[in-house]
Amino acid sequence: MSDLPRGRQLESFVLSTSYTTIPEEVREAARQALVDYIGVSIVGRDSPAAQPAQQVIKRWGAAGKARVILGQATNPAVAALANGSMTHALDMDDTHSQGCGHPSGPVWSTALAMGQHYGKTAQDALAAFVTGYEVMARLGGGGTYGIGRTLQVRGFHPTSMVGRMGAVCTAAALLKLDEDQIGNALGAVATTAGGLLGSFGTHGKPFHAGKAAMDGILCAELALDGFVGARHLYEIKGGWMTAFLRDDTFQIPDLDFAAKWELLETGYKRFASCRATHTPAEAAILARSKVDGRAIKRVVVYLDRTAMVTAGRLDPKTGLEGRFSIPLCVAMGLLGINLGPHDFTKETLARPDVQALLKRIECITIDDQPEDETHIEVELDNGEMLKASSEIPFGDPRRPFTWDDHHAKFSELVTPVMGQPATEQLFDLLRTFDQQADSMDRLSRMLAAPAD
Template sequence: MSATLAPAAAHQRSGELTRFIQQMRVQPLPPAVLMEAKRALVDWLGVSIGAHRAPVVKAVRQVALGWQAAGRAQIILGGQTTPALAALVNGTMAHAADFDDTHPAGAGHPSGPCWSTALALGQSLLATEQQVLRAFITGYEVMARLGGGDFHGVGRNLQRRGFHPTAIVGRAGAAAAASSLLALDESEAANALGAAATMMGGLMKSSGTHGKPFHAGKAAMDGIMAAELAKSGFIAAPHFYEPAGWLKSFIQSGETNVPPLDFDAGWAIASNGYKLYASCRATHASIETARGLFNQLNGRQIARIHARVHPMCLVNAGNPHPQTPLETKFSVQHCIALALSGYQLGDQDFTDEKTADPAASALLEKVSVEAIEGQAPHAAIIDIGFTNGEQLRGETKIVRGHPLNPLTLDELHEKFSRLTRPVIGERNSETLFDTALGFEQPGALNTLSGLLAGPR
């Protein structure tokens, strides 16, 4: 499908979106879909709590609380306020370490905008757990469908043109989630999506700064604002979601494959991806490969390191000379050097001291990276040449956390515990984990909200 709009198809995709939002309030949900939504909740909670002291979070939280807006929505470990402001802070928090979930086909980081929206609005509206779960899944499916298509699709083409998909289709996903909880009718939901579209934006050049995590929080905030505006009578343009709408504005050449929405063709959330490493997802196959090679170095002097990666790796994470820990998260070269120096590449390794490790810095100068057309984005090959003439090769075919090589629930639990126990203690961490996994049970939202309020 090309990014051109035939006159006969006017508002066709917009109608598909609004009908799906309506249907999702009553449609039976398969147990596997509910489980994936809860796995995403576990991960969102873990990465958010783990990042609650990050400088970007402190700044955004200070501004939000400074507005002194009263409400029932819980800022994670930070007081209560309106849904839009809580979602702004929590969405920023979720993406602050770049450790949050990903949509493998290109839509970005879904839980940052969509869980932040669903929980904040659910708390404010005193919604049921089922309503909150349905809202999150609705937002996820909309976001994934709008930003998918893999290498030649929407999200990847946005990135190649300098736009962050999370900040763009994340607003639509958040608006869909909010429309579900606010019980908007089809006309109102269309206006909510239109209002979200007119606020779309977010630049990839923000990577390595506080701007990138702010994208996720602002998408959540704007999605809630868009739905609340629509419920109050706001009229927005209905045509943004046709190929000649917002897509034509961001990808003006029209050179993109726009996948059909096709909500009857299965569940996008079933293919959600989770991270083992606290860096841009494009670095992960190379990190995993380098970590596998580390124990085979046996003290030999490295002369050169050559990595073969998918072309999008250099688009999103090709900074050869990062100057800060945040920039290192978007440098596949530095991530390889750190992994070959023995680091695990969890968030604890992206500090000033560790990223300045002289051994890793010396290896960084020996790393070259080659983009290979046709190579899978979840694969990497690394060749190491030693000064004694010996060679070593490592390969990752499907990185851990990809839906074709998914993390187990035990692995998600381990990641969650590692991030949350130092902050809220072992007992509260386990209670929160169990509550998230049983989130469909009545009372779970209140229990979760209480735990996220922190010490009283």
């Protein structure tokens, strides 16, 4: 544990981290995060939640070399806004096991946009991504009673809140800011923090990831040009935690950057829905084989204390709201409906069997039940009681994706958009991203709009 103030610890980490200080195991984890980021961004690009940012960028016509994914080149801040929004549009992007939210949306969006615009190498971009990820994960970590989960209980979205801080450190690393400039950039971005949980189920949630990246770039650029920010806002008292968390009923993780690499705690998604729906959906899928088509009288879902905070919509009216509805995801699992990026639709919601089953599902939270753990009881019309459980979602670092799993997900998402040959070429590039001298230029060309 360092005796330095927390703000100084952050500044020192950003200043001292480089490609050569990052172990190969962590670089490999960064490549996996990049593969997932690009895949979910491509499939999310045409979603209604991602389109407004792209249209605004076209109207603004800002010049630059940063690539909007499958779009034009533009200013890095607005490219990151668009790309972060499309990454998070279908809620299929990565997560962090200790609660900081969805890191790659804000952080990879920043690393690629800034790297492309300023002519940085793939190694520079990857090192900056790792830097920003580690900051974001620590500032929003701590697990069930930590910062990120407590922000959720208070009504704030961690991806938005601490995503800005990860993004600004990524941008600061690529701009090679000095210690004072990094502190000023961190101070500037802290005072922009926000992002309301009440936005879930609207375009606001994907916007959180894009705006976090945009604000991070803006604040780093401001610091480069002399902006002076408050340097005390990361201390335990009198800073942003005091403002947003309001009391002391949470656990603050130490910033000890030498203890471990948080990137190794990344989780990946099997379903295109809020992570809190994943073990409920998995338990429902397990129960389905036991139900074997028989009539269901009642379903009771037992959840951990935070699950319904983010995914508690009991009667979703739109497909986007349905991504944050444990009852709907349980119903889909029991009825054999996939939970993929294109399955959360009005048509799914309108199905008579879905609507009938939704009315029979009850969700109960248990305060001391471990996070992620779900138990389901299905009572059949004949009185028989069936049970199923899921304790760790597939893709969690305790039950991780392999490279084959990443490839399968990437192919499923990207092939319908780009075709198989281009999809395989793109995957191969991303898997060895920092090992090829021309990767940044090749990636920009491969992700250009078809007309470019």
